[in-house]
Amino acid sequence: SQTIHQWPATLVQPVGSPLSLECTVEGTSNPNLYWYRQAAGRGLQLLFYSVGIGQISSEVPQNLSASRPQDRQFILSSKKLLLSDSGFYLCAWSTNLAQYFGPGTRLLVL
Amino acid sequence: DQQVKQNSPSLSVQEGRISILNCDYTNSMFDYFLWYKKYPAEGPTFLISISSIKDKNEDGRFTVFLNKSAKHLSLHIVPSQPGDSAVYFCAASARAGNNRKLIWGLGTSLAVNP
Numbered sequence: 431s432q433t434i435h436q437w438p439a440t441l442v443q444p445v446g447s448p449l450s451l452e453c454t455v456e457g458t459s460n461p462n463l464y465w466y467r468q469a470a471g472r473g474l475q476l477l478f479y480s481v482g483i484g485q486i487s488s489e490v491p492q493n494l495s496a497s498r499p500q501d502r503q504f505i506l507s508s509k510k511l512l513l514s515d516s517g518f519y520l521c522a523w524s525t526n527l528a529q530y531f532g533p534g535t536r537l538l539v540l
Numbered sequence: 541d542q543q544v545k546q547n548s549p550s551l552s553v554q555e556g557r558i559s560i561l562n563c564d565y566t567n568s569m570f571d572y573f574l575w576y577k578k579y580p581a582e583g584p585t586f587l588i589s590i591s592s593i594k595d596k597n598e599d600g601r602f603t604v605f606l607n608k609s610a611k612h613l614s615l616h617i618v619p620s621q622p623g624d625s626a627v628y629f630c631a632a633s634a635r636a637g638n639n640r641k642l643i644w645g646l647g648t649s650l651a652v653n654p
Contacts, residue, residue: 473629473645474584474644476642479641481639487639520583524640527633528586532583533582
């Protein structure tokens with residue numbers, strides 16, 4: 431069966447510091463991968479998606495970037511965090527119609 | 541412009557009764573619809589889906605109804621249980637090149653009272 435891992439679960443970072451969130455998927459090959467953010471009390475905002483290694487599509491202009499160095503690894507990064515980057519970050523995978531989510535990372539930028 | 545709308549931010553239901561969560565969409569290109577359930581501080585969990593060629597799909601206590609002419613779908617939970625208390629997201633899917641994107645509603649918070 432497929433599983434998806436995200437770490438860390440919680441992160442507190444100062445403004446201006448770098449960020450690296452990692453997501454890995456097991457049990458499937460060549461999945462589509464997604465990064466979402468959920469701000470407090472809001473819906474899910476798609477940040478990036480990837481249909482293959484090295485292929486990244488950005489949905490919204492922002493302070494973040496994504497990379498897919500391996501088939502089942504998706505990384506969300508920032509060089510300098512802003513206060514507005516605080517939120518709940520979710521990674522998801524799909525091979526067909528439904529998307530399946532990881533446990534999420536709660537990021538607090540102070 | 542919100543293409544998928546969940547107009548009720550919250551809903552409160554008595555245990556054992558039916559919960560009905562509603563979702564409206566504007567894009568006629570959507571051909572697949574999904575419902576997700578989300579607990580606080582967890583990722584959304586896929587619940588049930590429906591293709592645009594159907595008008596009903598049932599899975600245990602969960603049934604999704606699709607009315608294409610009205611661009612409306614609903615999720616029925618019967619009987620409702622306290623463990624169903626969560627935020628429910630409606631999502632719609634349309635093909636975008638080699639990928640399928642999900643367009644999400646803002647969610648409805650369901651509280652099932654014992």
